[in-house]
Amino acid sequence: MDTKTRTTDTSQLRVNGERLWQSLMELAEIGGTAKGGVCRLALTDLDKQGRDLVTRWAREAGMTVTVDKIGNAFMRRAGRNNSLPPIMTGSHIDTQPTGGKFDGNYGVLAGIEVVRTLNDHGIETEAPIEVAFWTNEEGSRFVPVMMGSGVFAKAFSLEHAYAAKDSDGKSVKDELERIGYIGPEEPGDHPIGAYFETHIEQGPVLEDHHKTIGVVTGVLGIRWYDCTVTGMEAHAGPTPMALRKDALQVAARVMQEVVACAHRHPPHGRGTVGMVQIHPNSRNVIPGEVKFSIDLRNASDADCESMDKDIRAVAARISEETGLPIRIEMVSNYPAQPFNAGCIDAVRRGAETLGYSHMDVVSGAGHDAVYMAQLAPAGMIFIPCKDGISHNEIEDAQPDDVTAGCNVLLHAMLERAG
Numbered sequence: 168m169d170t171k172t173r174t175t176d177t178s179q180l181r182v183n184g185e186r187l188w189q190s191l192m193e194l195a196e197i198g199g200t201a202k203g204g205v206c207r208l209a210l211t212d213l214d215k216q217g218r219d220l221v222t223r224w225a226r227e228a229g230m231t232v233t234v235d236k237i238g239n240a241f242m243r244r245a246g247r248n249n250s251l252p253p254i255m256t257g258s259h260i261d262t263q264p265t266g267g268k269f270d271g272n273y274g275v276l277a278g279i280e281v282v283r284t285l286n287d288h289g290i291e292t293e294a295p296i297e298v299a300f301w302t303n304e305e306g307s308r309f310v311p312v313m314m315g316s317g318v319f320a321k322a323f324s325l326e327h328a329y330a331a332k333d334s335d336g337k338s339v340k341d342e343l344e345r346i347g348y349i350g351p352e353e354p355g356d357h358p359i360g361a362y363f364e365t366h367i368e369q370g371p372v373l374e375d376h377h378k379t380i381g382v383v384t385g386v387l388g389i390r391w392y393d394c395t396v397t398g399m400e401a402h403a404g405p406t407p408m409a410l411r412k413d414a415l416q417v418a419a420r421v422m423q424e425v426v427a428c429a430h431r432h433p434p435h436g437r438g439t440v441g442m443v444q445i446h447p448n449s450r451n452v453i454p455g456e457v458k459f460s461i462d463l464r465n466a467s468d469a470d471c472e473s474m475d476k477d478i479r480a481v482a483a484r485i486s487e488e489t490g491l492p493i494r495i496e497m498v499s500n501y502p503a504q505p506f507n508a509g510c511i512d513a514v515r516r517g518a519e520t521l522g523y524s525h526m527d528v529v530s531g532a533g534h535d536a537v538y539m540a541q542l543a544p545a546g547m548i549f550i551p552c553k554d555g556i557s558h559n560e561i562e563d564a565q566p567d568d569v570t571a572g573c574n575v576l577l578h579a580m581l582e583r584a585g
Contacts, residue, residue, distance in 0.1 A: 177581055178520060180288060184570030187280040191569070194220060194260070194276065195268040204560025205268055209261035209303035209314075210238070210342035217260045218348060221275060221300060228282050230298070233357075234350025237328055238302040238343050239315040241357060244282045246295040246584065252360035252543075254292070254584040256281065256576060257299030258535060259315075263307050267562025269367045269552065269569075275300045277365045277573040281580060293585030294360055301535045302343075308333045313535055319354045320538035359543040361510060361583045364536040365576045366547060367564050371555030372528055379571050380518040380525035381549030384511055387435060387531050388471040388503030392461040394421060394482070395494045400447060400455035411453055415445060417491045418457035424481045425461050432474050435529055437464035461495070466529050467503050504537045510546030510579070517578035523571050546579070548572050 197216045198207030207213045222232045225242035233241050243253060258274025278298030306312030309331040318328050329340035343349045373381050398414030422440045429438030442460040463474045479495055486493040518525035528549055539545045550572040553563040
């Protein structure tokens, strides 16, 4: 451990933002794209290169590395009392096919920078500190998403994850073996004292409010539905308007109500129609059937349930008015996940101590922290990303914001680790 600059007043402690940025840019070279993004899909050769680089940096920082059977990696810095559960941070290093430099990667490398900073200043924590990266968070090559953390939290079995295959028929287990990242540790047999995850917001709220730090209070619950409106196909010319059973016109009313439903459940209501199938999808035929997706989200399960009742009641009314059957079937339900009050407060205190502008936010996207929050006290730190754009090669963040989020992470983890 480098103790050349011993610091006793941790309130003055700051990370090396330039070093963190350089690490992000170096990792981004693995799978770098012509448009400035990153394509580093889970369990590919490029993912192996990324994993090897990050674990090498961890070992160079004096950390020990363990890997579990789903390929999750845990990089540990010892504490004074190693019998205590570690204070953990992390995220993922796999990307979307047209991903950016920061999504996931920032959370992992911010953790590495926290350890490097503690080393620089000769600071020993009471509890160990760990940095994790989780396997296949994105779900862009293998389903389900958040696979590694989900197996760790027993949301689904290791065997279920192992059996998942990509579009070429290659399985998770075979690809983990091929790249050498099936470890001996049973997923979940790994204590956690508290978990923090630092991430770009992936949305426009912080930028719109001119805030540097998002204190994340929880993750929105998500309910996905398939909606089917059944009418009758008929010729577009001979059929008078009053005698039509036009499934598309009725479906359009329901679609508008999905958005209206979100507005009726502020401030965190979300309503989206993203997929539409029209039958027979012919230029001169009145549509006889329309199937479309409904995505409803809100900050609590009670709010999600209210939105569910709202949209079903509206659909029933429209069906009665038009005489066309409307069927709404729930296909997925992801409960809302509030974060731990103590961890939320630690993030807020860190931002205040450091003098960063901040606001409470909720996450509209899922993160590995969702599963960790089911096992231990957890919280998240958001920083702005340019124009709220993510899952895109032009995803971008400002170096000062990247540094700020890591500084808040440092102080929140120190508060917990002692």
